[in-house]
Amino acid sequence: MKREWRGRCSLQQRRLEFLHSSPKNRPVIGVQKPNHMSQQSRNKGASAPSSLHPSAILDHAIAAHRSGNLSDAERAYTTILKGSRTHPVALHMLGLLHAQRGKFADAEPLLKKAARADPGNADVLFNYANVLRALDKTDDALAWLAKVIALSPNFAGAHLNRGAILLARKELHGAIAEFDRAIAIAPSSAAFANRGSAFQQLGRLDEAHGSYQSAVELAPSDPQKHFALSEVLTQMGRDDEAIGALERTVALDKAFPFALSKLVASRRKRADWRSFEREQAALDEAVESGVVVDPFTFFHASSSPAHQLTCAKTYVANVAPDRGAAIRKTPSPVSRLRVAYMSADFRSHATAHLMAGVFEEHDRERFDVSAISYGPDDRGEMRNRLKAAFERFEDVSHLTDEDVAKLIRQLDIEILVDLGGFTAGARPKILARRAAPIQVNYLGFPGTMGASYIDYIMADRIVIPEAEQQHYAEKVIYLPDSYQASDARRPLLPNAPARNRVGLADDAFVYCAFNRTSKITPVLFDVWMRLLTKTAGSVLWLLDGEPIARENLRREAVARGIGAERIVFAPPVAADEHLARHQLADLFLDTLPYNAHTTASDALWAGLPILTCLGTAFAGRVAASLLNAVGLPELVTHSLDEYEGLALRIAHDSELRTALKSKLATNRTSWPLFDTIGMTRHIEKAFNEMWRRHCAGEAPASFAV
Template sequence: MSANVIVLQGLDHHRKGRLDQAEALYRKALAANPGDFDALNLLGALLIQRGAAGQALAPLTEATKLRPRNPDALMRLASVHRSLGDHARAERCYRKLIQIEPNFADGHFNHGNLLAAVGRIDEAAGAYRRCIQLQPRHAAAYHNLAELHCAVGQSEAGLGYFKTLLRLEPHSARAHLGLGLALDGLGRLEEALAANERGLALETAGNDIGAAAAVLGVRQKLCAWDGWTALRDRIGATPPGVSCNTMPFTLLAALDEPALHRRAAEDFMVGKRLPTRAPPSPARDARRIRIAYLSADLHVHATTVLMAGVLEAHDRSRFEVHLVSWGEDDGSAMRKRLKAACHQFHEVRQSPDIDVADRLRSLDIHIAVDLKGHTRGARPALLSLRPAPMQVGYLGYPGTIGTDCLDYVIADAFVLPFDQQPFYPERIVHLPGCYQPNSDARQAGDRKPRQACGLPESGFVFACFNNTYKTTPEVFAVWMNLLRAVPDSVLWLYRDNHAAGENLRREAEAAGVDPGRLVFADKVVLEDHLARIGHADLFLDTLPYNAHTTASDALWAGVPVVTCAGRSFAARVAGSLLHAVGLPELVTERPGDYEALALALARDPSRLAGIRDRLRHAVETSALFAPAATCRHLEAAYEGMYRRWLDGQAPEAFAVPAA
């Protein structure tokens, strides 16, 4: 029997899904004729199908030598190189393929996927657009191009491409969910919810967890709670082996489940990271430890409000500080302040991840500090490229990134006890006191009268200035109990969208509370916020996602915070802050105790006044509002990591001793 006949028999098995028989026949044909192109090419395709890219490399390489202008073999070889982390060879294959077949739409599409994966966003968009020019009904190209635009904050452009996709696939779950993603990015939340609901209805069973989370996330922002609890519980019960398939950040505000948070982060990172490079080896006799802080938020942003003083306090004789920015340049005083606070400021917004990693390697950075985690604008693929031998997560994300591309996560003994290590691939490092840095240079504007803030002239003011997505039905029910129990009291809430305000008023009315007792505050500049918040008598925290920066703002303004601490990092930050200012009695562990404590304080003005007096003293004396002290603790943590690296030891959890 000729080799050609054997190959055809193998192909028949292959098409029918009988891979073992097909592989045996392809190998039999190659034993008879090692130079059989079809057998080599089809064996390579089968091995890719099996997930054995490493084994597919040899037959496909040989196939492309035999027929260097064959587009199928080149495409397959490119995919193998990409899966093995050899992006340079993968790109050479794609470029050769496009040169041979310039009108091959899928060649441009797959090239675009490669470019997007390595952070070459503009080139990837160009490749997708060329694919669409050649094949105007290429739905996957529209989808990927739209997602690409949304990922870099160009939601309007993304919306246009998702609308085209919807015309091509009117009954496609991914088209409706993509539309919801773009509308969410544009703040058109009610439209986003409708699109996501439609996507969830169309999603196939067993693959709908991501769609359910998309609906859940928008409902959280809108405080539109119809079906919310059922969705949350459904996601929380995701069985092992089924992908959570959602942005991990969404789950922090819905479920206090550290194990699920880790699973979600791990699932999210599948396909979103580049194959890990070997860590670089900077000089071990460096005069200074070189630190690079990585972020998209190096402008006016909550992260930089907290971090600026720490960056300025670094001991420049012992540390060389680099800031790596891929966010907007807002031309603000904060941006100028940050540039002055470091040795070098690197603007890498237009640079691919590989180029950024190479730049940091060329600078011999010892420790890369990621300030983003899984928040909007993060670049986890950059971390997987190992730009530094030690990589650390800090401040920007209260959870795990879900892979070993971060060696450490910086926290404190309250927010992340060492018994939480099973939920973190990163090794936990404790700073003394509270992990959160804070400014000692906050400036409050002129305080306006209560009436100017929409508050009544008298009566107790409960307040919560957390983003609306942190408010859950359970927490809101407690707040309504408090309003019913405290006559003439009001609940003062931050409102980041008007629909949420209307929904909360309806919920209040359904709970038997006059909706007029909910007072909404819109976004203002920080100075004006710090001035107005002093009108509050008591700040009520949320669970499972606590107040973070908003809690430290309230404490600085002299407003006590009552919190209920959960199990996850995000659910314990306010508790850490309260311990740091000497008010641990305001930290509860059960919703019933949280409600009882808030009510007791509202009914006991003298007790509350005593707490406020202690808080005012703590603001002046606590290390929480001393960025130089926090910086010394951070530096001690970096030195501990550095010493372990010098000694050739693997990362391990440790606590920085109090000075």
């Protein structure tokens, strides 16, 4: 994003203005072109002799500044200030030069002196306020912008920048008032876009859409405006229009942060595979070239741990860079180890369903366990259960990242476990502030976060083979058996409904694939359609999603010679009903390169065997981890040809199917996968070893429990 600067260059009020890149959440602010400079000051490369009159040196400095010769300009401004330390124009312009280089701390004292030397110059005060804003001194910045407006009430940029500060501080109504004033004075794309953001955060989506649309009309070649429009259209459920806006964003700038990954995610959610291979290649190229791509989307599409590390590193460098030094702390010998779990998903959500039992089983004599919840409160049964499971449950959804980090420090948390990573609603900027001495990536995000401030990732030897540790920024903690927690307190399954009540024929062989549509790839769908071709009377049972996804999947089936009626969709139902209907299926077909995770745990808990193909990255190895931990390694294949062959063998051999289901039923209660107490003890041992290393002054290192 951009910030506006204004420069008074001489008594003739010549202007020098330039662009400055700002953090992601700062507004886009228009920039005026510089006015004409004297012919004398156009000599770009020559240094100005110190014997010249200060006005001539200033002309030379400004000409060098305009042409991008910043070193020469800096020397000339410095020469002027040696002769006159309070020269207002030289102070102002040298301050702007430092700001242009991103050296705001160097710019601040110069612009402060310039503002004192020329207090009636609105441009000088405006630029000083901008530097204060860049240094996060927002109270001071607002005060100086108020002075600008007092001097020049129709200064649109001052209203716009005040609104931007209020927007960042979540003072949304005040921000809208400032943007309205800026628009009344001089309608601009930036003002409309920022007003749209404020309306969007207030949930006033129609007004947000109108503002973004105006921003696009005023700046049709600005990809950022189209991207912002796509975001609100997505929230409004106008997906076709949102995809169109994303397409325009990518067409204008294929390197625009997140645009390509959001476009790919939108199309895969709808099973729109018309450009699948081209989009896959574009994603890989974007990551390799340093474009900011959403890691969660990329991990769904990538089979390369090395590329995933590159993607995550680029993401954190741009979105959540390291903001604090590691905390050193020595505990009291008698104190319990203070652990906090942080998540957006302490509610009826997959993460909560896996972890609830672990939270409850922690040894309270040795561990003080807290929840840091920044997600929505659905007021449901799981939310209430989780509140009861923790010693303290902190709802921080209303707090800023900095305030959450301060709270975690005030609670004296020693190990902070992040259950979200880069999934929906996650807030990695809290971790970037080094809220706790030890910070751990676990469960919710299947891969590296690429961040220097995440010390460990909890895994197992299947999801992260030892030979691949170099593809993880974190040190790896190897839990025995599977890394994935589970909740043995899940209720017993109710009776399965009759097949005809869920659209299944009584005599059909049911291949089940209850993963999200976005995990299904054309190559995998080819395999599934061949299975239907070779298995008489079979159907493929999928989760229902968007209507257009249903249409696309059925159309893809027909294109492969399979009748549309053989693709059956399971509508959304309550969690216990969903578990129960697994009993109607004969075989669960896993996806690749992103496996079933919680979905796989659900199927195995419900007694349904899963057939998987071992992938090459964490997300594609999870089902293999679970199957090994429940004693069914024979259902892990190592190629899609092997996967297809074993699926057919199981479909055509009723005795084999019976044996697999019987083995799963026996192992479910005797093997480690669903042993919640055992998993909790393993996690606690990991915590103790992390803390022992920390207190001994040892750097984080990979280890096995």
